[in-house]
Amino acid sequence: MGTDETQKLPSTAPSSRDTPVDVSIVIPARNEAGSLVGLLPKLVSACPGAEVIVVNDGSTDHTIEVCAKHPVSIVSHPYPKGNGAAIKSGARAARGRVIIFMDADGQHDPDDIPRLLAKLDEGYDMVVGARQRGSQANVGRGLANGVYNGLATYMTNHRIEDLTSGFRAVRADLFREFLYLLPNGFSYPTTITMAFFRAGYAVAYEPIHAARRQGTSHLRPLKDGVRFLLIIFKIGTLYAPLKLFAPLALAFFLIGTGWYGYTFATIGRFTNMSALMLTTSFIVFSMGLISEQITQLMYRPDSSRQSDPG
Template sequence: MKISIVLPAKNEEQAVGQTIQRIINLFPNAEVIVVNDGSTDQTAAAAEAAGAKIVHHPYSKGNGAAIKSGARAASGECIVFMDADGQHDPADIPRLLKKIAEGNDMVVGARQKGSQASIGRGLANGLYNRLASWMTGHKVEDLTSGFRAARAEKFREYLYLLPNGFSYPTTSTMAFFRAGYSVAYVPIHAAKRIGQSHVKILKDGTRFLLIIFKIGTLFSPLKIFAPIALSLFLLASGWYGWTWYHSARFTNMSALLYTGSVVVFLMGLISEQITALMYQGRK
């Protein structure tokens, strides 16, 4: 099986060369693609000197956009996505590929304890994993890991769903689950990155909070909307019972809460149908 290894890179001059060299030492026949996402340093030159094929973005479009460009440019039957900053160990790639060979469609490198960049990010990832596990009915060990391998044909089916920002791992994982494709996990250790992180705590922290809602809307919106609708219905019933007991009347507040529960449920039902249409697949 021909392999393409895609590395999105923005201002990774310090690390990209040695990362590529380590990959080529292990996989001399693999296609190594570096997507230069509008770097202002010598990232492209360092990557090319190390032996990678370069895909250029004239300006920074985002990590997810770089992933999409790399997937389109890849010629391999299997695509491995990994960071160019030294966090991911190329020696783990054979373990991902072994799981692909066993029949899985996507294999994710699940970061173990001690791999997270900060306590806050580790707690957030734990929350994402638990929510995604509840939504899908399968144990999700690492929803946001960018180190993964996937069958190229199946990954490209859902490029149109992937955002241009940092949440492409979440979207791709949920898309594969929704489509009924097999997703497996391999434990890895993520090292400390070389150079400065491009994740901004305030800006990207707010964006990552939206991942929680995206998880629901990508997989099964009704699982998010139905509990909210039920809560409103129970609240309306409780308020109606209290007002009827004390003053024998049906209040406007009860009517508003009942109406809200019905509207929220119908919105979830419609969203469920729209989501089903989204996952018909585009080849």
Template sequence: MQLLSIVIPTKNEAKGLKIILPELRGLYPSSEIIVVNDGSTDETNKVAELFDVNIINHPYSKGNGAAIKSGLRVAKGDVIVCMDADGQHLPRDIEKLLKKIDQGFDMVVGARNKKGQANIGRGFANKLYNYFASWMVGHKVEDLTSGFRAVKSNKFREFLTLLPNKFSYPTTITMSFFRAGYSVGYVSVDVQSRLAGTQSHIRLWQDGIRFLLIIFKIGTLFSPLKLFFPISLSFFITAVFYYAYTFIETGRFTNMSALLFTTSVIVFLMGLISEQITSLIYKETNSSSDKR
């Protein structure tokens, strides 16, 4: 029987822990539960100490991704479940993820339905991320940014150094698994409203810009050339049409045409080099995992 570890990153969510920890203990009495206190200033530690859990304390807030990495480093389970502490993820839904893992998947993500989106704007953004990621990997990505997932620990740790410290760790680990050829599955889960007294740590404008950058990071992380080539091609086609226009109008090759042609070549070469660098990164990551 596989040992299960449940990693819960938390920051000032003592109220949520009071609800989910006793339920988790009741459902999984023999499982390892790890609460990562990411610089909380409330009673997070006091609440966690009431239950048989492993507590990891950050002296200051490092971010959601950093908390996940801290939990991964000490987790002993064969399968690791990551979930939020604000009451949005239901402990009973873990069973759905584990059943899918037993079917041979390396990672299973709890995909939020329409009711689970925080608001219309965030729901639209998530759709955009999912669409772009699906195009990049050639498979349907149902929920790219969900923090509720079950992962085989040995494969999760292969990409530990690639994970960012902030909120984009789900994006990074999902694309890394697709890039490595691992099996990624999805199950639909109900996401509850955030508990009263808890608040999102995502800042609308600052993190909104960061999430837009994630879209480009997805491309460069998975297959840079697939992102750079269409951009290069668009510059090249524009250059051809502009050159045709200026040749007909003035009978000469203009500086703008030269600039567009040069830009298309530079962008293509940047994509080619990025592709090689990305391949080397994954090769080194897999080699390090094999040695362990």
């Protein structure tokens, strides 16, 4: 079984892993050498003194060679594990009390980092770079994110301005509490946002403009379209399952009782359709209750989970 490898690149990384730093910047990268050429020097210039960690997620291009030319550390996966897995590897390796997560594809501007940190200093536990109008890759992606934001706002009773943004600043110790929840794929921003709200941590949004990505996206429209639909249900089950299941149960109940009223008035019978709808209503509501209890257990404090040996 392969293991992740943390490399100290020549003349760049701090001499001791025990040396404390205030800010760590974690950049998951898979075949992003072309964009890292421009991003890393700008990042080092904009954030002097910060620890920069590039997580090489099984790249087959020149990612390692590009990183070797700059004052960064690199964590390498022996094969591609996914964006979320790279995020978790970077979080484990980071020494800063605050971690900045940003993409390697050139969408996120290092000059925005001081604004995220300033917002964090106001007392928040996580600050998300909220992409403004015109920042979405395409109309479909923008509409999908709008649906996610609206559903998450309903579930949490907090305004969610950008649920899926990968550009965020977070307190490292709090982030690591939820490593066991994070998926290895692309939906880690959704999961960590809902987890922070569920745990009662303070989340803020800072407006940013995301540039068009450099290189080729790793998203696949058909497969990832289904995955994004599943995210909608994940939003509900991660935060408050009853808020998702109860309206569905009520809808089935009203359909069942309405149909029963109609058939009783017209033919004087209680039909199989009414029985099916009412039974479905009971099952859906029961699923919501069970999911609510499971969710309570998921967020139970447990120091043994925070290390997430993964």
